Amino acid sequence: MEFLAGFIIALAVGLTGVGAGSVTAPVLILFFGLPPAEAVGTALTFGAAIKLAVAPFYLVRKQVNGRVLSLLCVGGIPGVLFGVLVIGALDVRRYENILFFLLGATIVGMALFSLYRSLRPGKRRVGRDRLGWLPLIAGGIGAEVGFSSAGAGALGSLALLNMTSLTPAQVIGTDMMFGLVLSLLGGGMHISMGHFSSVIVWKLIIGGLAGAFAGANLSAILPSRPLRVGLFLWLSALGLQLCWKALV
Secondary structure: OHHHHHHHHHHHHHHHOOOHHHHHHHHHHHHHOOOHHHHHHHHHHHHHHHHHHHHHHHHHOOOOOHHHHHHHHHHHHHHHHHHHHHHHHOOOHHHHHHHHHHHHHHHHHHHHHHHHHHHOOOOOOOOOOOHHHHHHHHHHHHHHHHHHOOOHHHHHHHHHHHHOOOOHHHHHHHHHHHHHHHHHHHHHHHHHOOOOOHHHHHHHHHHHHHHHHHHHHHOOOOOHHHHHHHHHHHHHHHHHHHHHHHHO
16 A cells, blocks of 8 residues: 555656655555654655655756755755754644644645646746845745645745746756755654654655656656646645544
8 A cells, every 4th residue: 555655646746746745744644544743754754765766867957056956955954954843842642633733734725825826827027036035935945844744846946936047947956956955854853753654654665766757757748737736636635634633
């Protein structure tokens, strides 16, 4: 079951570009019964492995802007540390329902926002770079990733599209590398705190590597927009289930 879950999640990532963390954490909680902090740590570790496997392709194609990536890391690294510490401090049974609700609300909010962007794509803003804002924005994104494992893909790409003059290809590559840094650091911290399932994560990774390869090849054939809309609707349903789980 874990192999199949890893394959499907990575396949969806390859087809739609949606971050692995957004999908993996709610699946691990709802279908595999992992506690919130353990699900987030496992999702970040899985996401880091998938991104690490594809990172060389972006580097070889020169799709990564080193200066922009450095500015993102200046804010993102302390942000993800803060997010991990917050969920670690709340990782006790009496706060479990609060974590379920917060994670669910985060997933729903990000899924609906991404759905809106997919259905009503706006024109890209053209103008001078506003790189000075990137560390502050990246700090918020990092905190979100450390706490819920979600956010680096959707929020990072949105910031880069609106605040830099990077090409779409550079936005994808730079944001992917930023997500890799956050996943490695956040996942490593969660592992050091015992917030991960070693049995599940390796099965996810094995299935995920196959799924990522399949998704990368199918993405050139299948239309991405309908797939993204369907995935965002499904993520919204998963998030609402987490909120309901916190209330009952």
